[in-house]
Amino acid sequence: WELAARSLSAQGCLPTPPGRTVHASHPGGRAASPGGEGREPRLCPSTTANGGGTWGLERDQPFCGNCRGSCLRGPELPRPPRPRAGLASPRLPPIPGGGTLRGGEHGGGDEPGTAPLSCGELDRAKLSRAVLNRTQAGRPQPCCAEPSRAAPDRGGRDWGERDRTGQGGANGTGPGRAGPGAVRGAEGGAGAVRGAAGAARSLPAAGAGPCSSAMEARAAGPGGAGYNEALLHKTILVGDSGVGKTSLLVQFDQGKFIPGSFSATVGIGFTNKVVAVDGVKVKLQIWDTAGQERFRSVTHAYYRDAQALLLLYDITSKMSFDNIRAWLTEIHEYAQKDVVIMLLGNKADVSSERAVRTEDGASLAREYGVPFMETSAKTGMNVELAFLAIAKELKQRAMQPPDEPRFQIHDYIESQKKKSGCCAFA
Numbered sequence: 001w002e003l004a005a006r007s008l009s010a011q012g013c014l015p016t017p018p019g020r021t022v023h024a025s026h027p028g029g030r031a032a033s034p035g036g037e038g039r040e041p042r043l044c045p046s047t048t049a050n051g052g053g054t055w056g057l058e059r060d061q062p063f064c065g066n067c068r069g070s071c072l073r074g075p076e077l078p079r080p081p082r083p084r085a086g087l088a089s090p091r092l093p094p095i096p097g098g099g100t101l102r103g104g105e106h107g108g109g110d111e112p113g114t115a116p117l118s119c120g121e122l123d124r125a126k127l128s129r130a131v132l133n134r135t136q137a138g139r140p141q142p143c144c145a146e147p148s149r150a151a152p153d154r155g156g157r158d159w160g161e162r163d164r165t166g167q168g169g170a171n172g173t174g175p176g177r178a179g180p181g182a183v184r185g186a187e188g189g190a191g192a193v194r195g196a197a198g199a200a201r202s203l204p205a206a207g208a209g210p211c212s213s214a215m216e217a218r219a220a221g222p223g224g225a226g227y228n229e230a231l232l233h234k235t236i237l238v239g240d241s242g243v244g245k246t247s248l249l250v251q252f253d254q255g256k257f258i259p260g261s262f263s264a265t266v267g268i269g270f271t272n273k274v275v276a277v278d279g280v281k282v283k284l285q286i287w288d289t290a291g292q293e294r295f296r297s298v299t300h301a302y303y304r305d306a307q308a309l310l311l312l313y314d315i316t317s318k319m320s321f322d323n324i325r326a327w328l329t330e331i332h333e334y335a336q337k338d339v340v341i342m343l344l345g346n347k348a349d350v351s352s353e354r355a356v357r358t359e360d361g362a363s364l365a366r367e368y369g370v371p372f373m374e375t376s377a378k379t380g381m382n383v384e385l386a387f388l389a390i391a392k393e394l395k396q397r398a399m400q401p402p403d404e405p406r407f408q409i410h411d412y413i414e415s416q417k418k419k420s421g422c423c424a425f426a
C-alpha cells in the first residue's frame, strides 16, 4: 500500500494539502473502490471543489474512483484513426494550380513533388473533391484491384463524369461567348458543377480495365518505378464541348474509339500514361476537361500547373474553330507563360463534313506560333504523335543541358508526319 501511495503521489494524484487524508466519507466523495475499501482514499486531481473522488487499490492496481484511473495512468491519448482496409493514405489528390480540393475549396499550396496517388487513394480522395462531390454524380468507378499498396509511381485514374444531357458535336460553348471575366463571375466554380447533379454517369472508357495506365506504370521497371519522378508532366486537353477531347485521350490511352452517342464530360478527370522518349520513361498526367462553358471556372484552376496544353477544335465545326482565339486568350491568361501549346484539328476522318480547311488551321497555328496537326480519335491518326511530341518537348526541357541545341517541336512534328505518311489530312 505504501509503495502504491508513493507511486500515486509521485504521479500527482494528491492535490490535497500534503499530509491531508481524504476518507471515503469525504463530502462529495464516493466510496473507495472495492479493492481499496478500508484503505486510505485520497482525492484525485480531477476532483472539483464540490465534487470528490477517491483512489485506492483494486486487485493490487492503483485505482481512482473519480476518474477511473486516468489520473494514475496519465492523460488518455486520442486514439490514432484506424486505417480502413484498402486506403493507403488519407491524402487528397493534388490539383494543378497549387491546391487540394477539400470539401469544395481550393486549399493552400500544392506540395511540390507530391507523389501521385494510388488508385485506392484516388478512389477515396475523389469523394472529397469538389468537382465530383458537388455534382453528386454517382458512385466513383472502381479502380485498382489492390488499392492499399500505394507506390509513388502508380498511375491512377480519376475520371470525371459524363453528362447524359450532353449535346452532340461542337456546340458553340467556346469561350467566345463570354469573356473570361464574365465566365468567372457568372459560373461560380463548383457551384456551376452542382448544376449537373443527377444527370451524369460514369465515363464508359473503363472498358479496357480501369487501371491499365497504372499497371503500365508499375510494369515500367523494377519495383514499378521505371520513370524519373522529375519527368512527370501535366498536360491538359481543352477545347469546345464535343470536339473529341475525351475520345482523343481514350484513343491514346487504350488505343480504341468508343462510338455512340455523345455525353459531355462533367468537371475534369485525368489519366496517367508512361511513354518512352529516347529510352527515357516520361509520365504524362493528362487532364481531360469539360468543354462546356459552365465548367470553365473549374478548369481554369487546372491551367496554372499544366506544362502542356492540347487545344482541340473539330474540323466539322466552324464554330469550334472560331472559338480557338478565345481559348488562346484564356490560356494566356491562366496558364504558365512557357506552357507548351499544340493546336489539333480533330475528326479529320470525317472529310465529307469538313468545315475548316487544313490550311486555315495551319495558318492560325502559325499566327500564334504553336505546332499544329490534324488528328482523328476515331482512326488514331496522329494521336500518338501529338502526345509523344509533347512528351519529347517536356523531357527535353527537363533534361537537356543548356549548351545543347534546343529541341524543335515544329520540326519534329513535320518530320514525323512525313515519316508516317500521314499527310493526307494534315
Ligand SMILES: Nc1nc2c(ncn2[C@@H]2O[C@H](COP(=O)(O)OP(=O)(O)OP(=O)(O)O)[C@@H](O)[C@H]2O)c(=O)[nH]1
Pocket: 166, 169, 239, 240, 241, 242, 243, 244, 245, 246, 247, 248, 258, 259, 260, 261, 262, 263, 264, 265, 266, 289, 290, 291, 292, 346, 347, 348, 349, 350, 375, 376, 377, 378, 379
Ligand atoms: N468521327 C469522329 N468522331 C469523333 C472523333 N472524336 C470524337 N468523336 C465523336 O464526337 C463526340 C464528342 O466526343 P468527346 O470526346 O466526348 O468530346 P469532348 O471534347 O470530350 O466533349 P466534352 O466532354 O463535352 O468536352 C462523340 O460522339 C465522339 O464519338 C473523331 O476523331 N472522329
